[in-house]
Amino acid sequence: MPAIRIIRRSPLAPREAWRRLTDWERHGELVPLTRTIIETVPPTHVGTRFTARTGVAGITFDDPMEVTLWRPPGDTSAGLVRLVKHGRAVRGWAEIEVRPAPGGSEAEWREELSLRGLPRFCDPLTAAAARFLFGRAMARLLRP
Template sequence: MANFLLERTVALPLDEAWRRLTRWPRHAEAVPLTRIRVTTAEPTHQGTRFVARSGIGPLSFDDPMEVTEWHPPRDGAPGRCRLEKRGRVMTGWAELEVHPAPEDRTRVLWREEIHVRSVPAGLDGLVRRTSYVVFGRAVDRLLRTA
């Protein structure tokens, strides 16, 4: 399994950073070769499910996820969301957190554990580095654009 942690501090209010990170269809705009389909009713809540379809043609796979914790920021308090990956190709989890930071900024934490089936443990380092780059760019883009 590959684990990684992304940290960002952005000049956004807490609620806006949270909104940008947790609008699931927007992730398709930030992750290459990916489409997102939310399969439960809005708004997002514990139990919300969605599927990320990644790849091209026959090299595509579904990455179904479920929100297992949903604690939006309230009254300046931090927000936290946990997703469980439940696919045939990828399993694991992701945790997104937003914390107040000085000067009306927000500190974002994105932790993830990814297991890609049929990929030997000896390649976890490659999966970790690749995921760090791909998700780092995605987080940056999500936070940069409304």
């Protein structure tokens, strides 16, 4: 199960960075060939469920997730959200942490994921692809 870690700094205040990074529908707009389907009533809370559906021309796979920890940032404290992946094709977890930092905020994305049927020797390639896709999405979400 490959692990990834991405850190991005932003001039945005922690609460605004948090709002953007936890806008689940927007994630789907930024990951190629993906859309996000929210399955619970907003706002996000422990128990919120959503699915990232990725695919083209009828060939798709779902990445259903559930929020298991929801702690938004305060003026001087970090925020942390934890997502658990419950899919057949994608398993694992992800965490997004937003901390106050000089001049704005610092966001960290940590994730461990497993793709069903993919041998372990593919883990480095899977991790590199995830770092690229999620890092690009973070940069766009945090753009002032």
